[in-house]
Amino acid sequence: MRRNAIFFRRIYLAVTLISCVLQPLTFATSTTKSPYTLKTVVIDPGHGGKDSGCSSPWKTKEKNVTLAIGLKLAEVLKRNQYKVYLTRTTDQFVSLPKRVQLANKYPPDQTLFISIHCNAHSDRRIHGIESYIFDLLPTDEHAATLAKRENAEAEVDLIHFIESSLHKRGSEKFSWDAAKTTQSILVSKLNVKDRNVNAPDGAVKRAPFRVLADTKMPAILIELGFLSNRSEHGQLTSSKRQQQIAEAVALAVKKFDQQTHPQ
Ligand SMILES: [Zn+2]
Numbered sequence: 001m002r003r004n005a006i007f008f009r010r011i012y013l014a015v016t017l018i019s020c021v022l023q024p025l026t027f028a029t030s031t032t033k034s035p036y037t038l039k040t041v042v043i044d045p046g047h048g049g050k051d052s053g054c055s056s057p058w059k060t061k062e063k064n065v066t067l068a069i070g071l072k073l074a075e076v077l078k079r080n081q082y083k084v085y086l087t088r089t090t091d092q093f094v095s096l097p098k099r100v101q102l103a104n105k106y107p108p109d110q111t112l113f114i115s116i117h118c119n120a121h122s123d124r125r126i127h128g129i130e131s132y133i134f135d136l137l138p139t140d141e142h143a144a145t146l147a148k149r150e151n152a153e154a155e156v157d158l159i160h161f162i163e164s165s166l167h168k169r170g171s172e173k174f175s176w177d178a179a180k181t182t183q184s185i186l187v188s189k190l191n192v193k194d195r196n197v198n199a200p201d202g203a204v205k206r207a208p209f210r211v212l213a214d215t216k217m218p219a220i221l222i223e224l225g226f227l228s229n230r231s232e233h234g235q236l237t238s239s240k241r242q243q244q245i246a247e248a249v250a251l252a253v254k255k256f257d258q259q260t261h262p263q
Pocket residue numbers: 046047053054062116117118150
């Protein structure tokens with residue numbers, strides 16, 4: 001475990017050093033105009049098909065909740081004039097590398113990737129919302145366990161990561177902004193517990209999620225609540241609440257879009 005951590009740290013340092021030497025490959029550098037203009041949102045409803053994701057004591061499967069919310073979010077975003085693509089629209093299995101490949105078809109300086117998930121814990125009292133960006137070093141033990149579970153089907157490939165990290169360097173700030181804005185809007189609009197408050201920078205959690213590692217555009221992963229908690233399970237499976245969640249995420253997308261082009 002410890003040897004793994006040291007290995008990851010060395011890789012991380014190597015990537016950081018290389019990245020400092022090379023110019024960002026994806027985003028143009030300009031001091032007067034934001035290099036990023038949001039036009040397209042790629043929605044990634046977690047899991048699907050043979051991969052059910054986590055389940056609840058009430059037999060709800062994560063894959064069904066993420067798809068229901070993803071489809072509702074797509075409708076709201078389209079009404080807000082964004083182009084929208086989903087990595088799946090039915091209960092089908094799509095591998096994590098395939099999801100990345102689908103997302104990377106779109107221009108990284110015009111696209112936001114949002115991966116939708118639900119949490120679960122053996123302690124049913126645990127509840128709340130989390131927003132993540134990619135990092136090889138997880139924020140805490142929970143983030144590490146979570147990334148392991150969400151990556152169950154395909155771990156982070158370090159060689160691919162190093163390659164894509166160079167491309168992604170210019171998008172990191174935007175990923176952080178998108179996650180921060182999304183977390184704050186979800187917490188206030190949905191009146192839920194903010195589980196990001198203990199993150200070192202007080203806003204955004206980090207973990208080595210496979211779908212975030214290789215996507216070249218700004219990318220976030222949101223854990224919309226715990227299916228293992230009775231109250232949040234009731235909310236996450238309610239169509240009315242799913243619509244409210246979709247509208248809150250869409251509002252966050254709109255705010256993030258405005259922030260990237262301040263007047
Ligand atoms: Zn998941």
